[in-house]
Amino acid sequence: MYFLLKERTMVDRRRLCAKGGDGGNGCISFHKSRHERRGKADGGNGGKGGDVILECSRTIWDLSSLQHHINAKRGGHGTSKNKIGTRGDDKVVLVPIGTVLHLVEGDMPSVVRKSSSEPLNPWEIPDTLENDLHGSFYKESTFSKKKGNVNKDMKIPKLSSSTGNKSTVDSESFDFYDEEKMSSWEARVTGNGVSESDEMEDTEDEEEEEHIEYNVAELTEPGQRIVVAHGGEGGLGNVSLSKSYKNSNHKKHDGLEKVDNIELEEDEAEDNSSLTIGSSGSESVLILELKSIADVGLVGMPNAGKSTLLGALSKAQPRIGHYAFTTLRPNLGKLTYDDLSVTVADIPGLIKGAHENRGLGHAFLRHIERTRVLAYVLDLAAALDGRKGVPPWEQLRDLILELEFYDEGLSGRPALVVANKIDEAGAEEVYDELRSRVRGVNIFPVCAVLEEGVPELKDGLRMLVSGEDSNSLTLDDIDLD
Numbered sequence: 046m047y048f049l050l051k052e053r054t055m056v057d058r059r060r061l062c063a064k065g066g067d068g069g070n071g072c073i074s075f076h077k078s079r080h081e082r083r084g085k086a087d088g089g090n091g092g093k094g095g096d097v098i099l100e101c102s103r104t105i106w107d108l109s110s111l112q113h114h115i116n117a118k119r120g121g122h123g124t125s126k127n128k129i130g131t132r133g134d135d136k137v138v139l140v141p142i143g144t145v146l147h148l149v150e151g152d153m154p155s156v157v158r159k160s161s162s163e164p165l166n167p168w169e170i171p172d173t174l175e176n177d178l179h180g181s182f183y184k185e186s187t188f189s190k191k192k193g194n195v196n197k198d199m200k201i202p203k204l205s206s207s208t209g210n211k212s213t214v215d216s217e218s219f220d221f222y223d224e225e226k227m228s229s230w231e232a233r234v235t236g237n238g239v240s241e242s243d244e245m246e247d248t249e250d251e252e253e254e255e256h257i258e259y260n261v262a263e264l265t266e267p268g269q270r271i272v273v274a275h276g277g278e279g280g281l282g283n284v285s286l287s288k289s290y291k292n293s294n295h296k297k298h299d300g301l302e303k304v305d306n307i308e309l310e311e312d313e314a315e316d317n318s319s320l321t322i323g324s325s326g327s328e329s330v331l332i333l334e335l336k337s338i339a340d341v342g343l344v345g346m347p348n349a350g351k352s353t354l355l356g357a358l359s360k361a362q363p364r365i366g367h368y369a370f371t372t373l374r375p376n377l378g379k380l381t382y383d384d385l386s387v388t389v390a391d392i393p394g395l396i397k398g399a400h401e402n403r404g405l406g407h408a409f410l411r412h413i414e415r416t417r418v419l420a421y422v423l424d425l426a427a428a429l430d431g432r433k434g435v436p437p438w439e440q441l442r443d444l445i446l447e448l449e450f451y452d453e454g455l456s457g458r459p460a461l462v463v464a465n466k467i468d469e470a471g472a473e474e475v476y477d478e479l480r481s482r483v484r485g486v487n488i489f490p491v492c493a494v495l496e497e498g499v500p501e502l503k504d505g506l507r508m509l510v511s512g513e514d515s516n517s518l519t520l521d522d523i524d525l526d
């Protein structure tokens with residue numbers, strides 16, 4: 046029995062600017078009493094700023110809920126009676142399993158922690174400060190530009206770059222889908238004059254000009270956490286300042302008061318004031334990308350019927366049009382069997398030249414790269430009755446070529462073939478010919494519109510995903526003569 050869940054459009058890539066909270070300022074205060082007429086230092090340290098943390102979660106499906114700018118809270122200021130400022134709240138952002146991080150700017154995501162509620166010792170002077178106090182000379186940048194280390198346990202995936210050219214191989218000029226459709230699709234506006242394609246292209250252009258460190262970290266386990274921007278350290282209150290100077294046998298003076306009977310020079314007092322200011326939280330710019338978007342990728346030329354098929358498989362209602370490229374971003378459907386749950390992605394139609402980034406080819410191919418198995422969706426009716434299209438076996442050849450041009454081995458994944466639009470007049474004969482020309486993989490005749498052949502296809506997909514069927518398709522398996 047199948048349980049079918051609703052389909053939705055997914056966001057699989059997002060740029061994120063993260064900023065840790067600034068540290069709170071330390072307090073300069075003196076408690077005076079009858080016995081302590083000169084006053085005793087009692088100013089507390091500022092609280093540490095919060096971190097921005099990414100947490101891997103099963104409950105998150107894609108990156109659509111992620112904001113572009115995420116700031117953690119600043120730490121509270123220290124107060125008299127040696128009260129420490131509150132620690133700024135961390136900002137924990139849930140991301141899906143398989144989120145890969147690319148670093149555009151800032152510190153390496155460094156710390157993997159299970160919980161953000163680590164008890165903070167308010168009396169502790171941060172290492173960096175301790176060193177500065179006893180070391181050479183304090184500089185504010187020491188706080189704000191603290192360089193993190195990559196966690197050794199962090200899994201570094203080997204994903205190929207998403208913007209790089211995969212191949213320089215030329216392909217023949219494309220004549221299957223007319224240029225008018227292509228340009229109308231590219232110009233299609235999806236609201237406020239900005240098309241999704243424009244938005245994606247802008248992002249890719251922007252990225253090409255940047256120096257990006259790809260795949261610096263990956264979130265694979267639910268509950269796994271990575272700090273992407275650190276909170277600044279709190280400034281020192283005069284209690285901590287006087288203790289530190291005492292320890293280091295420095296003689297200092299604030300110009301007006303004697304602290305613990307230690308004489309302090311006036312010029313040194315100015316240095317002290319900078320130590321009381323909390324440091325800025327670190328900032329980073331990242332690109333988050335989903336490594337794996339689905340178990341099954343529906344791959345086909347525009348108009349082959351992929352969206353309709355996804356709807357038939359998952360009772361979803363993706364956008365379906367009578368023109369090419371109805372789908373600009375992958376739609377996802379979930380197909381749950383008794384013992385297995387399978388995600389199916391309707392990947393935007395590929396065209397000849399996609400590997401050269403024609404028609405947003407790279408973006409589309411990147412989606413395919415992140416599916417486990419492939420279902421080639423062919424349009425049996427494309428070449429019928431003098432239509433402009435090419436026969437299904439040639440569609441198959443073109444699809445395999447595009448995958449191979451983009452990334453050698455991409456077409457080597459387990460696959461099956463969906464022969465769609467079997468209901469059209471003359472399609473049965475084309476299907477018979479397809480069967481005689483294509484060997485090695487299962488071929489399912491389907492009418493996605495009427496949902497005919499869909500149960501058998503579901504069984505085929507199940508076998509593919511569970512590994513019972515591991516057949517893949519190469520050009521050698523297609524008889525093109």
Ligand SMILES: Nc1nc2c(ncn2[C@@H]2O[C@H](COP(=O)(O)OP(=O)(O)OP(=O)(O)O)[C@@H](O)[C@H]2O)c(=O)[nH]1
Nearest residue numbers: 348349350351352353369370371372394492493494
């Ligand atoms: N006769 C017939 N038409 C179909 C069938 N499946 C889909 N269509 C039609 O084919 C056209 C394209 O369908 P889509 O599902 O949008 O195709 P697509 O492959 O997702 O297209 P892109 O998103 O542009 O890549 C629509 O007009 C569908 O109604 C089918 O089984 N039989």
